[in-house]
Amino acid sequence: MQTALRDALIEALGPEAVLTAPEDLAAYAFDAYTEDRLPAAAVLPENSAQVAALVRVARKFGEPLVARGAGTGLCGGAVPTSGGIVVSFARMNRILAFDATDRRALVQPGLVNLDLSKAAAAHGLFFGPDPSSQKTSTLGGNAATNAGGPHALSYGSMSAHVTAVEFVDATGEIVCARADDAGYDLTGVLVGSEGTLAILTAIEVRLLRLPRAVRVCVAAFGDIDAASACVSAIVAAGIAATALEIMDRTIVRAVEAHFHAGYPQDAGAVLLVEVAGEASDVEASERAIALLARDHGALTWRAAASERERAALWAARKGAAGALGRIAPNYYIQDATVPRSRLPEAIRRVEAIAREHDLPVGNVFHAGDGNLHPLLIFDRRERRQVDAVGAAGHDILAACIGLGGTISGEHGIGYEKRDTLPLVFSPGDIATMLRLRDVFDPAQSFNPGKIFPQGTACVEVVAPEPTFARA
């Protein structure tokens, strides 16, 4: 890399915060989706002022900036497809302020999601969004992708929880925006913009009160079709569940091999049900859901008897993708959402598409939100299988769009789906979105080559070879 750039970065951030050796940079070339070229540098700022200084240096040298949380993203969002400088928030991981009375926390972007709920628990509070990656993923990354998780069903995704942001804009200014400010809702558009508009340097979130009663139950079904139909029926009946998660046999077996949480392994699919709130309401909802499950052919119904059992069921569910990674050579996790009444149909289409492409598939998903996560299993050493995964992934997205759905519920578009975006949005829709980017980042210095199909951008990016998640 240029010595002048390196010197300028060191001047802005200090020598220990600037990595330029290829062996150090290798860790910043990939996320959980793909691997790409090495950045010119990786930097680890310590505070907002350093981020602002960094943006000014990058601007002067014409280097793009890619903000990075824990690298758990599943769509290539944190991968430096155009090289440039990767900004790690590993050193900006503190809770800056905690207000139990007003139930707010101000945090740095590098704070790990679960650490916030852990800190809040002492005050009887918790943080709503709980992506399965929450043990490692950061709130900055969660905000960038508008992450959801199993409890998005009841509490909503990140954007419903972020009340204010501090960001560094493309000119290197530090700006604060509050959702309650007079004027346009900049907080609302920055959350979910995948690092393409600005770099977040602090995030204020609201916290929720821990429910007084929680029940977790597991129903076993003969097949995934019956489980999906049951979830559609629960949603249509308006029964308030805080989470409704399905895992099929492939996933349950992988999960049980690793976690031994007690999911029935002989079932075609299991439904994990969580209800929370007042004890009497929880009981009533559980009864109503159990009846619907029985009507939809549930083979068994079991309620977790203890806090420990409940935690084990959740740990296994949230570790499902990782557990599959232990038994499959490689897998590719897809993310799409359909209207909830179309869930059984969507699952049938997924299974048919996997069969057509001769690929094994596992399903683990946020059924209550209609948010599918088929995992296509393959071996990356087999060229045919790699091609088939790409084709099947595309077919699944097209099928979901055909059912009135969309191509990402919570993972983001990133690099992975940028060329699929036109299947959902017209050129006019996309051009309107680009007006927003023009205002924030006219030179496309923040995370270029993401979200939007190439050709709508000024910078041409060489397509990286997707490697998908590695086992």
Next chain:
Amino acid sequence: MTPKHYALGTREPSEIQRPESIEALAESLAACDRAGRAVVLFGGRTLQGLGHVPERYDVAIDCTRLSRVLEHDPRDLTIGLEAGCSIAALDATLAASGQFVPLDAPRAAAATIGGTLAAGWLGPRRAAYGKPRDLVIGTTVVLADGTIAKAGGMVVKNVTGYDLSKLYIGSLGTLGAIVRANFKTLPLPAARRLAVAALPEGTRARAIGRLETLGIEPVAALVVNGFAKTIDGEDGADGRLLVLFEGSERSVEAATRELRAVIGAAGVPATRLIDRETAASFARVLDAYIEPLGNRSMTYRSYGRPSDTTPRLDAFARVAHGAKLGLETIEDVRTGDVIARLSARTVADFASRAHAFDGDRRTALSGARVIVAPQALRELLDAWGAPPAALPTMRALKERFDPAGTLAPGRFVGRI
């Protein structure tokens, strides 16, 4: 309806258009944009008291004929409608399948979906159910140049592309016309109860403190001073606590018992329960937020933390006292909102004192915004309070989305 109905401040439009389709609206807007004619979009005219009077105003586009329900499969708990649909119509459509969208719009029979969203309206129940922006899953807007653009969709979880709906919600028709909105809906609660308790002098702080200890949280908790005619239909301005519970019958019953015990211990004697007319009673409370007293009142809204309502209430009281204006307030215990209505006994007294009040409050209550004011006074008031830090970015957004300044120029924050 005549141009007078569409007046803002002292300005009236020279033309009123009432398009019957999204496409027709797009054509109208594009034609105005090309001709350099300034447009103000209208829904039910309930929240047109917001913002500055536009610096130019030629055409009023009334969106109320865009009132069709476009997509509603109750099994999905979603609904997509044209934006001119009234809030009451939305409520009625959804109630038929046991669902609702808690938008808390005042004057729901007149208020429209598009107007409520464009105004960025926030009601008390957002503490329990989220803001309207969090219930919107997709929008279609018409930009000034006639572009019809979608964002989001009809699914409840969606991160596909920029969430531009967030940008349009609260933009007061200055970036585009919201012509369609899609919502996620919620199952209607089995029971609703409004508990009303008079707060004797000196019990407010203690009662509010005790509310925080409630095991079952109310969906709204308001301390109201004044607004008696609108809310109770009778005179009298005693402070009272209004607490709304929604949920299962058992939980509402348990919550009421707990509430009585808790506020009783704080020295609040009787609690009146409203079970049968809960919806109508709560609607009257919402109406009070924007109800004027003829041309002798104005209403401000201040956002903040629940823990800092007291200093803001005190500031309103101090400045009102100094300006010799009467003060009525709604304090939202859960969200931290403070609504303040200032009035005088005569129009002449009010007109002579309102400007002084608005000047004095700029230091003590710099963040407060005007939501209702007599048309004749609007030009004199600081409609938005102190500008936000990100104003330059907001200006750039306006420039990029509406370069000709067709949509209500000068109306928004910082005269955007």
